[in-house]
Amino acid sequence: MFGHSKHHEYEDDTVASGLGWVSIMLGVGGIAAAKPIAKLIGVENATAEGIIRVVGVRELCHGIDILSHRDPTPGVWARVAGDVLDGVLLGIAAKKTTNPAGFATAAAMVAPVVIADMVDAPKLSAQKMMA
Amino acid sequence: MTLLDRMRGDTASDSFETRDIADGESALAQSQPSRAQQGQQPQQNVSQAERTVSLAAGSILAVLGLSRKSLPGLLVAGVGGSLVYRGVTGHCSMYESLGIDTAEDERQRQGEQSEEEQARRGIHVENAFLINRSPEDLYAYWRNFENLPKIMTHLEEVRVIDDRRSHWAARLPRVAGGQRLEWDAEITRDDPNSLIAWQSVQGSDVETSGRIRFAPAMGDRGTEVHVFMEYVPPGGMLTAMLAPLLSKGSKRMIREDLRNFKRIMEVGEIPTIIGQPHGTCTGQGERYTEGRW
Amino acid sequence: MKALIWCAPYKVKVENVPEPKILNGRDAIVRMTSTCICGSDLHLVDGFVPFMKPGDVLGHEPMGIVEDVGPDVDTSKVKVGDRVVVPFPIACGTCFFCRRQLYSCCENTNPKSYLGEEAFGFATAGVFGYSHLTGGYAGGQAEMLRVPFADVNCQVMPTDLTDHQVVFLSDIFPTGYMAVQHCDPKPDDTVAVWGCGPVGQFAIRSAKLLNAGKVIAIDNGKTVPERLRMAREGGAITIDNSRESVYDRLLDLTGGIGPDICVDAVGMEAHGSNILEHAYDKIKTNLMMESDRPAAVRQTIECCRKGGTVSIAGVYGGLADKIPLGALMNKGLTVKTGQCHVHRYVPELLDHVRSGRIDPSFVVTHRIPLSEAPHGYHLFREKKDGCIKVVLDPAA
Numbered sequence: 001m002f003g004h005s006k007h008h009e010y011e012d013d014t015v016a017s018g019l020g021w022v023s024i025m026l027g028v029g030g031i032a033a034a035k036p037i038a039k040l041i042g043v044e045n046a047t048a049e050g051i052i053r054v055v056g057v058r059e060l061c062h063g064i065d066i067l068s069h070r071d072p073t074p075g076v077w078a079r080v081a082g083d084v085l086d087g088v089l090l091g092i093a094a095k096k097t098t099n100p101a102g103f104a105t106a107a108a109m110v111a112p113v114v115i116a117d118m119v120d121a122p123k124l125s126a127q128k129m130m131a
Numbered sequence: 132m133t134l135l136d137r138m139r140g141d142t143a144s145d146s147f148e149t150r151d152i153a154d155g156e157s158a159l160a161q162s163q164p165s166r167a168q169q170g171q172q173p174q175q176n177v178s179q180a181e182r183t184v185s186l187a188a189g190s191i192l193a194v195l196g197l198s199r200k201s202l203p204g205l206l207v208a209g210v211g212g213s214l215v216y217r218g219v220t221g222h223c224s225m226y227e228s229l230g231i232d233t234a235e236d237e238r239q240r241q242g243e244q245s246e247e248e249q250a251r252r253g254i255h256v257e258n259a260f261l262i263n264r265s266p267e268d269l270y271a272y273w274r275n276f277e278n279l280p281k282i283m284t285h286l287e288e289v290r291v292i293d294d295r296r297s298h299w300a301a302r303l304p305r306v307a308g309g310q311r312l313e314w315d316a317e318i319t320r321d322d323p324n325s326l327i328a329w330q331s332v333q334g335s336d337v338e339t340s341g342r343i344r345f346a347p348a349m350g351d352r353g354t355e356v357h358v359f360m361e362y363v364p365p366g367g368m369l370t371a372m373l374a375p376l377l378s379k380g381s382k383r384m385i386r387e388d389l390r391n392f393k394r395i396m397e398v399g400e401i402p403t404i405i406g407q408p409h410g411t412c413t414g415q416g417e418r419y420t421e422g423r424w
Numbered sequence: 425m426k427a428l429i430w431c432a433p434y435k436v437k438v439e440n441v442p443e444p445k446i447l448n449g450r451d452a453i454v455r456m457t458s459t460c461i462c463g464s465d466l467h468l469v470d471g472f473v474p475f476m477k478p479g480d481v482l483g484h485e486p487m488g489i490v491e492d493v494g495p496d497v498d499t500s501k502v503k504v505g506d507r508v509v510v511p512f513p514i515a516c517g518t519c520f521f522c523r524r525q526l527y528s529c530c531e532n533t534n535p536k537s538y539l540g541e542e543a544f545g546f547a548t549a550g551v552f553g554y555s556h557l558t559g560g561y562a563g564g565q566a567e568m569l570r571v572p573f574a575d576v577n578c579q580v581m582p583t584d585l586t587d588h589q590v591v592f593l594s595d596i597f598p599t600g601y602m603a604v605q606h607c608d609p610k611p612d613d614t615v616a617v618w619g620c621g622p623v624g625q626f627a628i629r630s631a632k633l634l635n636a637g638k639v640i641a642i643d644n645g646k647t648v649p650e651r652l653r654m655a656r657e658g659g660a661i662t663i664d665n666s667r668e669s670v671y672d673r674l675l676d677l678t679g680g681i682g683p684d685i686c687v688d689a690v691g692m693e694a695h696g697s698n699i700l701e702h703a704y705d706k707i708k709t710n711l712m713m714e715s716d717r718p719a720a721v722r723q724t725i726e727c728c729r730k731g732g733t734v735s736i737a738g739v740y741g742g743l744a745d746k747i748p749l750g751a752l753m754n755k756g757l758t759v760k761t762g763q764c765h766v767h768r769y770v771p772e773l774l775d776h777v778r779s780g781r782i783d784p785s786f787v788v789t790h791r792i793p794l795s796e797a798p799h800g801y802h803l804f805r806e807k808k809d810g811c812i813k814v815v816l817d818p819a820a
Contacts, residue, residue, distance in 0.1 A: 046178065046232070046233040047178040047180050047181055047233050049233070050177065050178055050181035050231075050233035051180060051181050051184045054181060054184050054185050054188050054214065055184070055188065057188070057210060057214065058188040058191070058192060058214075061192050061195075061196075061206075061207045061210050061211070062192075062195075064203055065195060065196070065199065065203060065204065065207050068201075068203035069199060069201060069203065069204070074195060074198055074199065075195065078191055078192070078194075078195040081191045082188065082191055085184070085187050085188060085191070261520065263518060263519060263520060263523075352520060353520075383538060387537075387538060390537060393531070393532070394532050397516070397518050397519055397532055398516045398517075398519075398532050398573070399449070399496065400448045400449055400450060400496075401448075401535075402448070402533050402534065402535040402550060402559065402572060403447055403448065403535050404535055404559060404560050404561055404562070405447070406445060406447050407444060407447065407561070407562045407570060408425070408427060408441040408442050408443065408444050408481060408562050408566065409429075409441060409479040409480060409481060410427065410429030410431075410437070410439040410478070410480075410481065411439070411479055412429050412431040412437055412439060412478050412479055
């Protein structure tokens with residue numbers, strides 16, 4: 001199910017499956033380590049932990065979706081939608097954070113993934129149209 | 132003394148001010164049953180913010196999963212669906228079995244302020260305008276409620292029944308459903324050339340109350356008009372969550388209505404461009420210049 | 425009828441559109457006899473002004489003959505058959521601002537005031553053919569025009585003056601005039617005008633009409649020598665900013681003190697005085713991090729004498745970077761600005777024209793048929809063929 005051989009038709013599949021694995025990691029982290037993550041970002045309350053858990057569940061589902069289907073395109077676009085949601089949440093957290101340094105670290109770690117999503121999704125769509 | 136100060140009730144003789152929103156006792160709140168009296172509901176253990184995020188994330192997953200039409204897709208859609216469910220109801224069985232409750236803090240805060248929370252469920256808008264006419268002229272126009280549909284675009288018809296009661300009909304904008312709402316309102320306070328206050332009658336489709344004040348402005352500027360309105364939109368919880376957004380749209384709508392009032396009274400007509408000439412081109416003209424710099 | 429339509433940034437087209445109708449009681453319909461292309465139209469077509477929709481009719485310098493009036497128009501002020509010039513801001517005549525002669529700030533003529541309020545805090549008056557920020561009114565580069573509040577906005581003109589002598593009372597002549605007049609020029613004042621486009625040309629000649637002491641005009645002699653020449657014909661001493669330092673030359677001409685009144689008649693599409701400044705502004709505007717290129721304003725603030733007045737006539741739309749606020753404050757400058765309150769000036773300017781003190785037709789370099797308007801825009805923008813002002817003939 002996770003082998004590369006199935007995805008040969010789509011070129012940017014390596015990036016996509018990379019994103020799939022990253023999603024799984026982020027998902028598991030978000031669910032299991034909600035409290036430490038909340039502490040790092042600087043919003044330590046039950047509501048924030050709950051939200052991080054929900055985001056974790058979402059990420060995990062993205063991972064499952066991308067890795068278990070031949071065509072990762074809708075999955076990556078769904079990640080983009082999720083990134084938008086995350087962006088809004090981070091924006092709100094930015095104002096409330098008690099730990100700006102930690103917040104910046106977390107944001108910096110997430111940024112490359114977001115960029116990868118936004119670059120990859122249109123590429124995948126373009127390839128689909130040309131195929 | 133600003134316009135708002137005056138409106139907030141620094142005039143001691145004004146007994147209406149005791150029902151001012153600032154005290155947390157709005158006219159509407161007094162007619163609502165308190166939360167404790169509402170029927171039994173499953174314990175809400177998810178905080179408000181988390182519910183919104185759950186709803187959003189769940190929607191993304193549900194759409195994605197269903198679009199896949201596969202077994203893993205069904206799984207994803209299922210997770211999405213349960214996220215949506217917990218967002219809407221505020222109850223998460225996982226949380227229950229794990230003993231987690233993220234709505235605890237909120238409930239504490241709410242218990243202390245249930246009345247204010249009631250008040251906040253409604254939508255409150257306030258707007259002020261300077262109109263170059265005397266308070267008498269403005270009062271006379273507004274007091275005849277049958278004039279109001281001319282300036283308020285969302286009102287379809289107002290019929291005056293007697294000295295205090297009138298029947299109103301409005302149409303919701305198409306984005307909110309487009310249906311026609313009707314209600315009866317009665318005047319609760321009428322100070323000629325100064326203040327009109329009204330409230331919808333119990334049991335109406337829409338609960339609304341409002342007041343309009345006319346105060347002479349300085350110099351030759353005319354009259355300062357101040358409108359305060361509140362209403363509880365039909366629709367229940369979902370619209371309550373969208374209340375901040377609806378509030379912005381309502382504020383603008385009332386502001387534009389007041390602007391229409393100003394224009395009718397100052398120049399006799401409302402400017403419009405509907406019906407004017409315009410082209411059909413959709414972006415395909417010729418470039419008129421080579422350079423961009 | 426034919427009309428010039430905005431299609432997309434850099435794309436305009438002449439199309440057949442329905443004729444205007446009376447929509448409100450105080451409207452009038454005017455058949456155009458001459459209508460012009462303005463420098464601020466270029467800002468619209470270049471995409472600097474938001475809220476344009478494909479299909480919008482452009483044009484805000486119209487004049488013509490009144491064909492029809494609505495039932496509530498005061499016919500003692502304007503009636504069918506009158507020859508009128510229509511100022512570009514639409515005024516109601518009775519609001520707080522109109523009563524104080526701030527006609528371009530009228531509160532009652534913009535049907536989309538909420539857009540202006542979001543952009544500027546308060547909405548300005550409706551303007552013909554200038555995007556939905558000013559109401560989205562159909563403009564005057566067409567065969568016919570609907571004019572709201574006709575008894576206020578149709579300025580009746582005498583029949584013994586030609587079109588080219590009065591059509592500029594709609595916009596550029598009062599704009600240049602107000603830029604100097606509201607700074608209260610004295611006979612010993614030096615007025616420096618940045619930008620020798622049509623508005624700058626009128627600012628120069630207005631300064632002369634208002635008996636200012638000395639007039640200096642600044643522009644780029646390499647790209648627009650004909651404009652500097654026209655400025656000299658108007659009585660100005662010219663500075664070619666492609667060959668000399670404007671600041672040094674101004675000090676030279678004013679005995680080291682700097683000009684008393686500095687007029688910015690350039691606006692938001694200024695070319696910077698050096699390549700770095702131009703690149704900075706150009707990049708920032710293209711990235712939408714800055715909406716205007718304020719190079720001219722920067723220079724006027726730098727060069728103005730202490731305690732002098734900077735007059736901003738050029739059009740700006742949004743937010744600009746790196747304005748020398750320190751220089752502004754410490755030098756004690758006064759800034760006078762505003763979209764021209766045209767209605768205020770029409771009577772006295774008409775008097776200047778009738779008495780022969782000025783003939784505004786000097787600024788016209790091209791008169792072309794409305795059907796060739798896109799070519800007119802091209803000439804005007806590229807400054808080709810010695811183009812300084814283009815007048816369109818709607819009948820041809």
